[in-house]
Amino acid sequence: MIYLDYAATTPVDERVLAKMMPYFRESFGNPSSIHRYGQKAEVAVDRAREEVASVLGCRPEEIIFTSGGSEADNLALRGAMMARKDSTKWILTAKTEHPAVSKTAIQLDKVYGFLLEWLDVDQFGMVTVESLAKAVCNDTTMASIMYANNEIGTINPIPDLAETAKANPILLHTDAVQAAAYLDVDVGKLGVDLMSLGGHKFYGPKGVGALYVRKGTDLIPHLTGGSQEFNLRAGTHNVPYIVGFAGALKLAAEEREARTAQVKPLRDHVIGAVLETIPDSKLTGHPEKRLPNHASFVFKDVDGNLLLQLLDSAGFACSSGSACKTGNPEPSEVIKALGYSDDWALGSLRITLGVGTTPEQIDSFLRNLPSLIDKARNLNA
Numbered sequence: 001m002i003y004l005d006y007a008a009t010t011p012v013d014e015r016v017l018a019k020m021m022p023y024f025r026e027s028f029g030n031p032s033s034i035h036r037y038g039q040k041a042e043v044a045v046d047r048a049r050e051e052v053a054s055v056l057g058c059r060p061e062e063i064i065f066t067s068g069g070s071e072a073d074n075l076a077l078r079g080a081m082m083a084r085k086d087s088t089k090w091i092l093t094a095k096t097e098h099p100a101v102s103k104t105a106i107q108l109d110k111v112y113g114f115l116l117e118w119l120d121v122d123q124f125g126m127v128t129v130e131s132l133a134k135a136v137c138n139d140t141t142m143a144s145i146m147y148a149n150n151e152i153g154t155i156n157p158i159p160d161l162a163e164t165a166k167a168n169p170i171l172l173h174t175d176a177v178q179a180a181a182y183l184d185v186d187v188g189k190l191g192v193d194l195m196s197l198g199g200h201k202f203y204g205p206k207g208v209g210a211l212y213v214r215k216g217t218d219l220i221p222h223l224t225g226g227s228q229e230f231n232l233r234a235g236t237h238n239v240p241y242i243v244g245f246a247g248a249l250k251l252a253a254e255e256r257e258a259r260t261a262q263v264k265p266l267r268d269h270v271i272g273a274v275l276e277t278i279p280d281s282k283l284t285g286h287p288e289k290r291l292p293n294h295a296s297f298v299f300k301d302v303d304g305n306l307l308l309q310l311l312d313s314a315g316f317a318c319s320s321g322s323a324c325k326t327g328n329p330e331p332s333e334v335i336k337a338l339g340y341s342d343d344w345a346l347g348s349l350r351i352t353l354g355v356g357t358t359p360e361q362i363d364s365f366l367r368n369l370p371s372l373i374d375k376a377r378n379l380n381a
């Protein structure tokens with residue numbers, strides 16, 4: 001089986017796992033306890049927070065550990081909007097966002113009484129400065145614009161968008177869950193107020209993430225209880241996972257160039273070969289400003305879910321943008337936002353590479369794909 005779905009999740013790096021292991025049994029204390037068991041666990045969480053802060057170029061107390069990227073997104077959006085519920089009204093985001101952002105924004109509008117405006121995206125799924133500037137008004141509270149897109153790999157111009165946000169001024173949140181594996185996540189350079197991360201996209205464990213909260217940015221906690229995480233996120237710390245998250249993020253930053261150098265030429269080969277050998281195929285997302293491990297396509301008159309099953313049977317684990325709802329396949333919101341008609345949008349395919357990807361695996365994939373697409377087209381006809 002060849003794994004080409006690193007945007008869905010990654011295996012935990014062995015070095016990360018080794019760092020986590022002592023905190024399951026030997027040093028199992030609760031960081032909130034006064035005794036030495038607790039102190040040892042507290043030191044581990046403090047050290048992890050410092051490691052994360054050093055990668056992000058921020059202060060340790062600006063890092064809030066969460067249960068993952070989704071929770072970080074929820075805390076950012078609901079926390080920031082609820083903290084400002086008496087003053088301003090509007091939240092801006094795009095239909096290309098991960099549901100952890102878009103569905104939270106919809107809930108803020110439908111249930112909590114805020115107002116949501118969708119930002120325009122261009123043909124590559126990018127939110128431009130013009131699109132943000134056009135939508136901002138005096139009553140805007142925040143914008144949430146992802147750093148890099150999970151389905152189509154497009155990288156948004158976050159530092160430029162942050163300039164626009166600052167000029168108005170509104171809060172800017174970015175979901176950097178996909179970006180952190182390959183892009184610089186220095187919050188000073190990005191200029192954001194809030195940024196979400198998730199461990200399992202960069203060879204850390206699943207079920208742990210973090211939210212960067214710029215000092216002085218008020219949030220209402222959405223998980224109330226104990227005073228952990230500066231009163232912003234109650235619950236006993238998941239010490240081994242927090243240690244793993246920090247270790248994996250540090251390695252991602254240290255090895256960013258090497259990891260990029262490994263996957264980018266292979267990714268370019270995939271894109272070139274697919275567009276050349278498969279009729280009626282198009283790249284989705286930006287041709288250059290995209291994650292270096294990410295290739296995504298639409299194929300005309302192909303059922304994307306069927307194609308994934310055929311690929312799986314042939315030994316390739318890939319992903320698509322469409323969610324099949326019992327006999328009623330629907331293109332994803334992201335692909336729809338790019339303006340494709342259903343005969344294209346239903347045939348999406350995402351190939352994402354990672355540390356285990358070899359040129360041989362890519363050759364094998366490229367050898368098999370054309371006939372599998374033909375088969376999917378014939379079955380569709």
Ligand SMILES: Cc1ncc(COP(=O)(O)O)c(C=O)c1O
Pocket residue numbers: 007008067068069070071073098100146148149150175177178198199200207208209
């Ligand atoms: C862009 C983006 N945001 C948020 C998430 C959710 O992260 P998690 O799985 O850690 O909750 C994902 C995961 O697929 C993602 O790709």
